Each structure stands twice: as C-alpha cells, then as structure tokens.
Amino acid sequence: MSDEAGRARLLELAQASRASLASLSAMIGRNPSYLQQFVRKGSPRKLEEQDRRKLAEFFGVSETELGAPEENSYDSRLDATASSGGWVEVPRLDIGASAGPGALPVGEQAFDTFRFSARWLREQGFEGAQLSAIKVEGDSMEPLLRDGDEILVDRAPRAFRDGVHVVRLGDTVMVKRVASAGQGRFALLSQNMAYPPVEVAADEVEIIGRVVWKGGRV
Missing domain, CATH: 1.10.260.40 (lambda repressor-like DNA-binding domains)
Known part of the structure; x- marks a missing residue:
C-alpha cells in the first residue's frame, strides 16, 4: 500500500x-x-x-x-502465530470509565495488556472485534458493573443498538446503558436507581464502544 x-x-x-x-x-x-x-x-x-x-x-x-x-507486516487478526501461540493481546487503556458522577480521563495510552485465547474470543463471538480493556470507576452501574471491574469494549464501527456502552460526554468518559430517545437523542441510563437518567442530543455524545465482557473480584 x-x-x-x-x-x-x-x-x-x-x-x-x-x-x-x-x-x-x-x-x-x-x-x-x-x-x-x-x-x-x-x-x-x-x-x-x-x-x-x-x-x-x-x-x-x-x-x-x-x-x-x-x-x-503484522496482522493482529491472525488467530495463531509462532510467537503468540494462539493468544491475542488486548490493550489496557490508562483511563477509567466512570460509573458515578463522571471523571476526566487521564489519557488513552495502553499501559498493559490482557492475553486472551483466540479460540475463546471466537467462541464468544468477538472475532473481528476491536477490543480495549478499561476499568470501571464508581457505583452507578451496580449491580451489573462494580467499581474496579475491568470491561472489554468493542470499538469496531457498527450500527447503533441499545446496550451498555462507554461514551464520552464533553471531557468525561463514562459507562452507561444507552438507549435511543427519538428525534436524534440518547438516554444515558444507570443501573443504580439512585442516579437519574440523562438525556442528550446525539451530537453531544461520542459512543466510544460497546461493552461486551466484564471481569472482577468476587
């Protein structure tokens, strides 16, 4: 090319x-x-x-x-190579997705990686996904997502559908359930009922990616 x-x-x-x-x-x-x-x-x-x-x-x-x-050329879509042995490295980004009042991201630089089995990713339907891992901060998505949970976010471009997404509103990165509110608007919904829904215009919010997996301490 x-x-x-x-x-x-x-x-x-x-x-x-x-x-x-x-x-x-x-x-x-x-x-x-x-x-x-x-x-x-x-x-x-x-x-x-x-x-x-x-x-x-x-x-x-x-x-x-x-x-x-x-x-x-390196191709990250290949399932197995001599060096990886069938593992895919997913970058952990140096930001927190606020599940509370909102937090300013420090940066978006990968500081570490998670290694996932390429076979497991296929079995989960993540083949072709553009995955990044970030940490949840706050309690507004409890009990679905808890403070400190790690989530996998698929940033591959896809048609929007309601679900749990990481979004950027102004300078704030947060994780919310995002639903269409009609007439070019979105509703940002929390699982914790102590937090009221927030409705915004579609051009006010950037949908970074869909949350497809979570992991955390028991």
Whole structure:
C-alpha cells in the first residue's frame, strides 16, 4: 500500500472508531499533533514500525493497511502465530470509565495488556472485534458493573443498538446503558436507581464502544 493510501486508511479507521488523532498520538507515546501532521501534511512520510504496529493492534487490522510492506507486516487478526501461540493481546487503556458522577480521563495510552485465547474470543463471538480493556470507576452501574471491574469494549464501527456502552460526554468518559430517545437523542441510563437518567442530543455524545465482557473480584 502506498504512503498516501496508508494515511487515508488511518484517517478512515480513526473516524470509524470515533478516536481522535490526538488521542491516538498519545496512545503511541507521541505529542498530540503527531498523527495530525502525518495524515494532513505527510510529515513524517512513514510511521515508525513500533508506532504502526501499536495502531494496527488497536484497530485490529494488518500493518499493510497502514503502509507496511507485505514482508514486514503484522496482522493482529491472525488467530495463531509462532510467537503468540494462539493468544491475542488486548490493550489496557490508562483511563477509567466512570460509573458515578463522571471523571476526566487521564489519557488513552495502553499501559498493559490482557492475553486472551483466540479460540475463546471466537467462541464468544468477538472475532473481528476491536477490543480495549478499561476499568470501571464508581457505583452507578451496580449491580451489573462494580467499581474496579475491568470491561472489554468493542470499538469496531457498527450500527447503533441499545446496550451498555462507554461514551464520552464533553471531557468525561463514562459507562452507561444507552438507549435511543427519538428525534436524534440518547438516554444515558444507570443501573443504580439512585442516579437519574440523562438525556442528550446525539451530537453531544461520542459512543466510544460497546461493552461486551466484564471481569472482577468476587
């Protein structure tokens, strides 16, 4: 794939997953304008190999889609390779999804990974998903989600349907049950009845991804 096509594909993937180029730059440890300059100005001309691989892992695509030569390409969609032995690494992002009054995210940079069996992911119907792991903070989604639970969020672009999602409202990242409220509006609902529902216009909220799995201490 040409350098220009790789830049266009990166922009397409970012827009589809509703991830800003600034947040993606932070995720790979670069300054906020790094990927903006790469996409808009072609500077740098090519992504560093480690940066390209982190982005490919995040989006769940082959590095060739981001401009890597075929012979040097990593494909995170492959179930088993000699190095992974059939395991898929899911990034743990350095943010908390508030299940309370709301919290400002510190950043969106992966600080660790969970390793999942590729077979288990297929059995759960997660093949093709763009998974990230984040921690739940607060009690508004109890008893479904508790403070400290880790959740898997599928950021792959899909048609919206009601369910539990991680959303961004202003600068706040939160996990809520999101339901269509008609006429271009969404209702953000808590499981804990102590928290009233919040209704917002569709253009006021960014749906980051759907919560597809949870894990936590007993």
